[in-house]
Amino acid sequence: MGGNSSRKRKLTILHVAREAGVSYQTVSRVLNDRPDVAPATRDRVQAIISRLGFQPNASARSLASKRTHTLGLITADFSDYFFTQVIVGAELEARAHGYRFMLGSTERNPQDEPAYLHLLAERHVDGILLAQPGAHSESQVLHELLNEGVPVVTTAYYLAGASLTVVDIDNIDGGYQAAKCLLDYGHREIAVITGPASWKSVSDRAAGYLRALHESGIEPRAELYAAGDWSYQSGYEAAQALLEHGCSFTAIFAQNDQMAIGALRALREAGLRVPRDVSVVGYDDIPAAAYADPPLTTIRQPMREAGALAARLLIDAIEGRSAQPHDVLLRTELAHRESCGKARKVTPRKQ
Amino acid sequence: MGGNSSRKRKLTILHVAREAGVSYQTVSRVLNDRPDVAPATRDRVQAIISRLGFQPNASARSLASKRTHTLGLITADFSDYFFTQVIVGAELEARAHGYRFMLGSTERNPQDEPAYLHLLAERHVDGILLAQPGAHSESQVLHELLNEGVPVVTTAYYLAGASLTVVDIDNIDGGYQAAKCLLDYGHREIAVITGPASWKSVSDRAAGYLRALHESGIEPRAELYAAGDWSYQSGYEAAQALLEHGCSFTAIFAQNDQMAIGALRALREAGLRVPRDVSVVGYDDIPAAAYADPPLTTIRQPMREAGALAARLLIDAIEGRSAQPHDVLLRTELAHRESCGKARKVTPRKQ
DNA sequence: GTGAAAGCGCTAACAT
C-alpha cells in the first residue's frame, strides 16, 4: 500500500465515477460484475477503484439489494471440537465466495426467542448454518423458517419431518470401521459407550457397530451398552459402570474420543492395561487422542470439509442454485494407534 | 431469484406509525430510546411494536446512523481452547448489550489484506476484538487503525509501541503459582517447557517461575528450559529433549496443558512415573487435563470472564465511555490434581 | 413533544 492506505476518506461510488468520467451507476455495475459494461470502461473503473482503495458501503448495498452477503452461524457450543472445526472450514469457504459469518449463539437462553429468528428478521443474514449439537425445542421455529423458504443448512443436525439440507458424516460406516477394527483383533465381546440417545450420530454409530457384529456372527448383548453424554467424565463413569456390572468384555468402542479417554482413566484405575487387557477405540480423532495413554485408535471425521461443504451448499441455495434439499455424507477413516491389540482368552474384570 | 418467498414481515416503521397514529419519526425515537417522547406515546408505540413483532431493518439503521451494533472478531485459531472460551464469553456479553459478532478470521492468508481492515472499511463493524495468538506482521495495519481512533480491544495480545486496551491474565502470578506448588512439594530442580518465545504470556509465566525460584533461593539453570509451540507434539518432544539431555530434574512446569500432556507421554515412554519420579504442572485447565494420566495439576485461567470483559470494554469505547486505553489483569487459580507429588532424593534420568 | 423534509450510499428498473 502506498499513500492510499489511510481510511479517513469517505469515498462513495460517486467519487469513483467522477474520477473515471462515467456515471456512478456504471461504477455500481462494475462493482457487481454486471455483463453490460464495456471492457475498457470496466478496466478503467476497476483501476480507479483499486487506486483509491475504494470499499463500497455494505449497509447501503444491503439496503438497496436486500442481500447482505452474511451468513448466520448458529451454534451452542464452541467448546466442541467437531463444531469448531466445522466452523473453521465453513468460514474459509464462505470467505472464498465473498460471504462472512455472523455469530448467533444460542447458548444460555434456550427459551429466549432463538437467535436465528432475530438475525433473519433484522435482515442481517442471507441464510443460516446450523451447527447444533442436537435437536432442541426450537425446532418449531426452524420449521417455520423452512416453510418460508429461508436457506438453512445444518451439519449433523436432523429435524424430524423437515427436509433440510444436511451435511453429515457417514457414521454408520464409521461405527462399522470402529467395530471391525476390534473384531479383526479377535475381540468378540465389545462394549459400547454411546452419546446421548437423541443424536442421530449415536444411533448411526451403533448401527454400524451392530452390522459389523452381525457380519461376524456375533449376537449383540444389551449389558454391553453404556450411555454417556460425550464428556470425559461420562466416559469415565460409563466405563466404571461397565466394570462394576461384572459383564465380560475385552474391548470398548467409545462413540467419541473424550469418552474414550475418560474410559481409559477408569480402566487404568481398575488396574487394567490397555490394550493388553482391554482394547479401546474412540471417535473423532481430537488432538488429545494421539497423546492419550495409550495413544488412542479412533475414527477420523472430515470436519473441516463438512463445514466447507455446508457453507457452499448454503451459498448455492442463497444464490438460487441447487434448489433441492438433500443430504451429503462424508466418509471417515480409521486412525490406527496403540489402544487396540489382540483379544486375550480370559475376560478381565474388576473384582 | 430463489429467495422470493413472501416473508410475512415486511413491516416498516411506517406501518407501526400508522397503527399508532403518530408519524414514523416518533416511532424512530421510541426505537432509539430518545427522551423527547411523551410517556403515553412511547407506551402506545411500544405496544404496537411488540404486538406486530416489528423488527427494524439493521441495514437501514446502519446506513442512516453509521453504527452497526456489530463487533468484528478477529481470531486465527478456533481450535485453541483459550480463544474459543474467550469468544464464548465475549459473545454472551456483547449480546447482553445488543451487539453481535462478525467473524473475521485471518487464518490462511496472513499476507492478504487483513480481515479487520475490510470489516471496518465496509463499515460492517463498530469495533474490533482481537483474539489473536500472537503478534503478526499485520501490526502495522493495527497501528494505523489505532491512530485513526478505531476502537480495538485485544485479549492477551500486546503490540510494541501501541497503547491498546488489553484484557489479559496475570501470567506472572500464574507462573509463580505453578512453580510454588512444585517448590512446596520439595522440588528444587524444575524444568520448564515454554511456548513460543514471542508470546508475552510465555515470558510472563517464566518470570513468575523465576520469582518463585528466587524466593526459595534456587538458581535457575538454562539447561532446564525447553521450548515448545503449545502443541501436544511439541510438549512431547520437549520432554524427550530434556530427558535425553541428561540434565537432572524432578519436576516439569509446562506452560500449557497440551504440552504437559505431551510431556506426560514422553515421561511414560521413558519408563518414568508421574508423580513418583517426576511431577508435572500444566497451564489452562483444559477439559482433557482432568483425564490425563495422571490427572494434571494445572493453572486455571478465567477465560470466559476475560472475553466478557473485553467485549464490555470494547462496547464502552464505542459508545464513548472510558476513553483511556488500559490493561486489565485477571487472576488465575491452581487446580490441584494428581500429577504433583513429593520430590524424591535421586534424580530420575532416562538412561 | 411531534411532524416535515432531507438524505445515508447504493441497486434497480427504466430509458437511451
Next chain:
DNA sequence: ATGTTAGCGCTTTCAC
C-alpha cells in the same frame, strides 16, 4: 453500453 430516475428503511436536522 451507458445515463436517468426512483427508491431501499431508517436517522437526523430542523421546524412548529
